[in-house]
Amino acid sequence: MSYAEAAASSGPAGAKKIPSPPQVETTIEPKGNVEVVPEEEFEKLKKDAKVKVNELKKDAKEKKEQLSKKAKEWEDEGASFLKKVWDQIVLTASQTKELVYSFTSNIVPQTQVAADRALVELQNPVVVVQGLLGITAAIAGYFGIKECHRIHSESKLVIGVHAAIITGLITADSFFFNKYYPVYDKKGTI
Known part of the structure; x- marks a missing residue:
């Protein structure tokens, strides 16, 4: 007897053999719960x-x-x-x-026209210095605001001092610009 045959012949203790399924009969007459018309x-x-x-x-x-x-x-x-x-x-x-x-x-x-005007204006050293001062002021203002936020300063005295310094610098700048711009103006000579 092979291993497969031995395994097939034995089963769990007390197991009964499974019955075969019922076979269907073929008939001409209906059977069961079929309604006939x-x-x-x-x-x-x-x-x-x-x-x-x-x-x-x-x-x-x-x-x-x-x-x-x-x-x-x-x-x-x-x-x-x-x-x-x-x-x-x-x-x-x-x-x-x-x-x-x-x-x-x-x-x-x-x-x-604007490019020609800018070229003439940039020949005046006062305008060049004015531009450099403007760029420097913008950078300084950026770093000042960044520093104010970094130290979380909301003191009105500190803000007032900064505002006073900026106002003074703008006033001095406009004074010197009005004084020296006409001296180096090249529009009249070109």
């Missing part, structure tokens, strides 16, 4: 079902035709709507092009 009534039900199926087919065909007409209408409306949208896009694009063209045609000469 007389043949005349069955033919009538079959005829009624065909009539009902034909009615449903006819109804479905009508609905399909109606839906096809609606779809055609929607397609035509959609095409006209898309044409309107496209026309609006083209109009907006042309208006934008004209706006950009007019803006650039006006800004280029003004930029040229």
Whole structure:
């Protein structure tokens, strides 16, 4: 006896053999809880079902035709709507092009005039010093604010001192600018 045969022949203690499943009998006569319809009534039900199926087919065909007409209408409306949208896009694009063209045609000469003016002004050493002082003041103000937040100082005295120093520097700067700018102004000579 092989190992597989030995294993198949033995089982748990007290186990019973599993019964084989019931076999289905093929018969012409129905058995059990089956409702039998007389043949005349069955033919009538079959005829009624065909009539009902034909009615449903006819109804479905009508609905399909109606839906096809609606779809055609929607397609035509959609095409006209898309044409309107496209026309609006083209109009907006042309208006934008004209706006950009007019803006650039006006800004280029003004930029040229401003660049020429800046070149003349930058020949004045007072303007150069003024620009450097402005950049330095902006950097100092940034670091001052950063430091104020770092030490969490909200003292009105500290803020007042800083404001007084900044006001004094601006006043001194404007005094020296008004005094020395005309001395080094090159616009009259060019």
